[in-house]
Amino acid sequence: MRARGSGGIFCPMSSSRHDKQAEVAVVKCGDYSDVEDVYRSLKSLVSRLGGIQRFVKRGERVLIKPNLLAGDHPDKAVTTHPSVVAGMVRLVKEAGGVPYIGDSPCIVKFESVRGPTGMVEVAEKYGATLVGLTSPVDIAVPNGVIMKRLIVAREALDADVVICLSKLKTHGYTAFTGAVKNMFGVVPGLLKSDYHLRMPRVDDFAKMLLDVYAAVPARLHVMDAVWTMEGQKGPRAGRPKHVGLLIAGSDGIAVDAVACAIVGIEPDSVPTTRIGHAEGKGVGKLQEIEVLGESLEGVRATDFEIARKAVGFADRLPPFLFQLLRNRLSNKPRIEPKTCRLCMTCFKACPPQAIYCREGKKRLFIDYSKCIRCYCCLESCPHDAVEIKEGLFTKLRRRRGSSEGTK
Numbered sequence: 001m002r003a004r005g006s007g008g009i010f011c012p013m014s015s016s017r018h019d020k021q022a023e024v025a026v027v028k029c030g031d032y033s034d035v036e037d038v039y040r041s042l043k044s045l046v047s048r049l050g051g052i053q054r055f056v057k058r059g060e061r062v063l064i065k066p067n068l069l070a071g072d073h074p075d076k077a078v079t080t081h082p083s084v085v086a087g088m089v090r091l092v093k094e095a096g097g098v099p100y101i102g103d104s105p106c107i108v109k110f111e112s113v114r115g116p117t118g119m120v121e122v123a124e125k126y127g128a129t130l131v132g133l134t135s136p137v138d139i140a141v142p143n144g145v146i147m148k149r150l151i152v153a154r155e156a157l158d159a160d161v162v163i164c165l166s167k168l169k170t171h172g173y174t175a176f177t178g179a180v181k182n183m184f185g186v187v188p189g190l191l192k193s194d195y196h197l198r199m200p201r202v203d204d205f206a207k208m209l210l211d212v213y214a215a216v217p218a219r220l221h222v223m224d225a226v227w228t229m230e231g232q233k234g235p236r237a238g239r240p241k242h243v244g245l246l247i248a249g250s251d252g253i254a255v256d257a258v259a260c261a262i263v264g265i266e267p268d269s270v271p272t273t274r275i276g277h278a279e280g281k282g283v284g285k286l287q288e289i290e291v292l293g294e295s296l297e298g299v300r301a302t303d304f305e306i307a308r309k310a311v312g313f314a315d316r317l318p319p320f321l322f323q324l325l326r327n328r329l330s331n332k333p334r335i336e337p338k339t340c341r342l343c344m345t346c347f348k349a350c351p352p353q354a355i356y357c358r359e360g361k362k363r364l365f366i367d368y369s370k371c372i373r374c375y376c377c378l379e380s381c382p383h384d385a386v387e388i389k390e391g392l393f394t395k396l397r398r399r400r401g402s403s404e405g406t407k
């Protein structure tokens with residue numbers, strides 16, 4: 001077990017620069033219906049990286065960290081599919097490890113998502129312990145890209161091994177969510193909102209994500225790209241899209257880069273990939289990544305609708321122009337009153353408390369002077385009532401027949 005103590009823990013982050021190619025394995029996996037098929041595909045995937053024994057030793061406590069953003073049915077492609085989690089539990093047990101399945105959704109409790117997402121069934125059937133990542137511990141991150149300290153879940157630090165089981169999805173704020181973004185789940189619950197608030201610019205937010213990624217390092221990253229999510233409304237309300245792949249590697253930044261290339265997102269357009277590569281936290285350049293198994297050319301997804309970056313251009317402006325022009329140029333969330341059921345989930349999720357109710361009006365509004373475009377409202381809304389209103393910049397780019405982040 002990694003040495004941990006109480007508050008003020010020193011985190012030994014690697015600062016070494018990448019000096020060799022990363023390896024990322026890609027295998028086909030048609031669907032989730034046959035759990036044996038998924039298990040065999042997963043085993044074949046991990047065997048290309050040296051087998052599960054390379055990542056898990058006998059007796060080690062292994063935290064399997066799926067993407068459990070919300071308590072949605074697995075068919076909605078919001079969460080890592082239970083068949084993939086089940087396959088990983090079996091592999092961990094074969095290696096003699098002790099599997100735990102854990103996450104920490106932002107708004108709702110882990111207890112309320114574990115049933116609907118299929119995790120309870122997996123844990124009972126295959127023998128794993130479910131654990132909410134809820135206990136905050138303050139750790140030092142001396143080699144952080146932007147953070148000096150972080151609050152992460154003790155349950156994640158207490159594991160001997162972390163295996164990240166991400167889901168390939170578009171994201172209205174960060175363009176893409178995969179391996180690196182999935183590790184944000186080790187920050188307990190609503191504390192995530194605090195980080196959003198402190199890092200309103202997407203590049204700074206990405207740097208914070210990279211610090212979390214390095215502070216709780218996963219030994220293995222496996223991405224569920226069988227059914228993915230496409231479109232502007234990812235990661236919660238986009239459309240499920242079949243890609244039919246499992247992707248894995250020990251370098252999450254390289255896994256993200258390959259996944260992006262497969263679905264037509266320029267890896268450099270994803271801030272965590274671009275900055276993570278530049279900062280030596282992983283390999284984000286395709287030419288420095290060896291793809292094992294399927295060839296990239298053979299598995300490229302066609303017609304995958306990417307998310308046009310929400311802030312993009314305005315994010316790179318100096319502070320005074322940033323605030324002024326962001327409202328005019330960049331995309332913004334809008335609560336659709338006809339669909340909104342006034343459940344107030346977005347209200348609780350909004351880091352700067354930009355969502356409000358006007359007296360006498362039975363609907364919610366957004367104060368755009370406060371809104372930091374984090375899209376936590378879109379991510380948390382259980383009724384798909386948050387729309388994205390395109391800014392002028394996106395409209396212009398669309399007219400020119402291109403958009404940020406495309407190939």
Ligand code: SF4
Nearest residue numbers: 340341343344346381
């Ligand atoms: S979370 Fe969705 S349904 Fe609930 S109040 Fe917000 S917009 Fe309305």
Ligand code: SF4
Nearest residue numbers: 350371372374375377
């Ligand atoms: S309104 Fe939505 S996008 Fe704006 S700050 Fe609140 S949660 Fe973030």
